[in-house]
Amino acid sequence: MSKVTGRSRANGRIRWIGAGIVLVGAVAAGVTLAVARDDEAATTARLVTVAADRGAVTLDVATTGTVEPATTRSLSFAVAGTVESIAVRAGNRVAEGDELARLDDVDAAEDVSDAQTKLAEAQARLTEARESAAMATASATVCAVETRTGGPVVAGRAAAEPMPAPKAAVPTTVAPAQAGGAQVGRAQAGRAQAGGAQAGRAQAGRAQAGGAAAGGAVAESPQPAEGARAVAGAAAAAALYGGRIAQAGDGIGPIADVAEAGAPMAQAEELQAAATAATVCATQGYPGSGNDQVLTAEQAVNNAELSLVKAREALDGTVIKAPIAGTVLTVGGSVGDQVKGGSTFVGLADTYDMQVSAEFPEADAGSLAKGQAGTVTLADSDASYEAKVVQVDPVGTSDGTLVRYGVLLAFTAAPEGLLVGQSAQVRVRTGEVAEVLRVPSTSVHDIAGESGTVRIAGGADRTVTVGLRGDQYTEITDGLAEGEQVVRSW
The missing domain is CATH 1.20.5 (Single alpha-helices involved in coiled-coils or other helix-helix interfaces)
Known part of the structure; x- marks a missing residue:
């Protein structure tokens, strides 16, 4: 490279x-x-601002709920028995009065027949007791009138008869007479024994009666009584004057008999008074029996009537009928089953009057009250239906983390086709004011009680007085004028 x-x-x-x-x-x-x-x-x-204006401020609380019938009934047979027939099944709609189920009622019908027979017998015994009491009362009344007047009773009143003139005296010695086991001797001695009771001297015109009369021919009363009627005073007069005492009903009074026997009229009247005082009449009703047969019979009739009412109720209780129109929710058995009286056999719901049950957290429940307006949105629809709060539970329930309070809402106009258990969104309006000065709720900060802070356009903060804090707007009652610009959110 x-x-x-x-x-x-x-x-x-x-x-x-x-x-x-x-x-x-x-x-x-x-x-x-x-x-x-x-x-x-x-x-x-x-720095986006809005102007304070006037309008409505509303506050709603929301939760979920469930559609349910306003009324449910748990129906049962009143007596135990065997199920004979069932006319419905779950889901059937019924009208009020429709028969739902029936038991075998042979035994219950026999009980009603027996109760009717016993009632008829008790009523017959009551009729007999009343008739006997009426006869006894009438007999006692006749006896009492005869005793007071000294003569027989004709058509409910004493017979008026002239007093015969005194006759010549008869021999003063008469044959002894036996009456009730007591013997009277010579008339001059003026002593008479009657049932163990002793009379004084006949000349004094006094006699003691203890249940039997003695001397001369003694009269017998045709009226019923417990024991013999004692007329010891008249018996003594008969022993003294040799006369007799007329039988009740022969048309001759005791005073006339004594006068006829030869006694002076004054002594005859005195002896008659003694005889009247000694006469014993039967008490009206049932003398000496110790009870009231009419009262006993009336009690028996009352008991028989009560037994008949119970038997008829038991017979009616063998049939279950719909007390309201609605939908059958449950049927708790089948034909041939043995059931107990009072055990739920049919569940019935009034599906013609549906409502929504919801639970609100305690933070919202404090503002809920009966009569507040609300809206319900069903799970399968976007339409909202008006409703009204009809109940707020006074006691909440806890799931361990949150306390909730139950609320019931009734539809203002329930839609068709509502299903039991259908879910729904619920909103309840807890506060509302109209035509008040308001700003967006996001414009108000640092709220404490009725005081809050807003930021005016330009950056300055201002303290204002607030009223209702709604979902979108907050009411301003003081510290801000209509049209002033405030920061929407800061």
């Missing part, structure tokens, strides 16, 4: 190195220029 060739190659390398240095410098200059221009553009973007 010659010296000339070596030098040429060295010069070529130098030229290439110089060109590379120049190229690198050019690239660096271009990059520097581009960065400078981007900074200028960014600065220009940061």
Whole structure:
């Protein structure tokens, strides 16, 4: 190799190195220029301003939800038994009152028949008890009237009879008489024994009766009573005057009999008063029985009626009918199954009145309230449907990291073809003001309570008073005038 060739190659390398240095410098200059221009553009973007204007400020909260029926019913048989028939299956739509399922009701029908028979028997016993009580009451009433008036009762009143004139005295000795095991001797002694009770002297016109009457011919009352009726005063008068006491109903009163026997009228009246005081009448109702047969019979009727009501309810409980119109969700058995009373057999939902169930985080739940307006967007559609909040759960549920509160929304006008369990996007408007001074929410910084900061065009910051902070705009209540320019975002 010659010296000339070596030098040429060295010069070529130098030229290439110089060109590379120049190229690198050019690239660096271009990059520097581009960065400078981007900074200028960014600065220009940061200085974009908007004017404060008047309009509406709204605030919404959003989450996902699920379509569900507003009403669901868990239906069961009232009694245990064997499933005889099932008229529906899951997915069927039914009308109110439609029969859904039935049990074998032979035993329940027999129970109703037995209860009806027992009720008829109890009612018959009540009728008999009332008739017996009425007869006993009428008999006691007649006895009481005869005792007070001293004569028989005709058509519910005492018979009025003239008092016979006194007659000549009869011999004062009469044959002893046996009455109730007590014997009365000579009339002059004026003593009478009746059921163990002793009477005083007949001349005094007094007699004691303990259940039996003695002396002369003793009258017997046709009225029913517990034990013999005692008329000891009249018996003593008969023993003294040799007269008799008329049987009740023969048309002759006791006073007339005593007067007829020869006693003076005054003594006859005194003896009659004693006889009346000694007469015992049956108590109205059931004397001495210790119970009220009518009351007992009425209680038996009440119990029989209650048993019949229960039997009929049990018979009705062998059939499940739809209490509302809707869609059958579940059927819990098949024909021939043994089921228990009260166990859910059919699940029914009111799919004609659907709603949306959603859960909101506690940060948003505090602003939710019943009656707020909302929108629902179904998963398979872009259309939005108006809805309204109808319930906010007062107690939240936690998944370990976040507490959520359940909310129910009802459609204002539910669309056709809603499916149970269908997902949906839910938005609820929690705040709204109209025709207020506002700026974009990105224009307000450093908000603390009702205070915030905006940047005026030109770079100066200003403290303002804020109202509702909406999704896009923030209400300005003080510190800014309409039309003033503020930086949109800084």
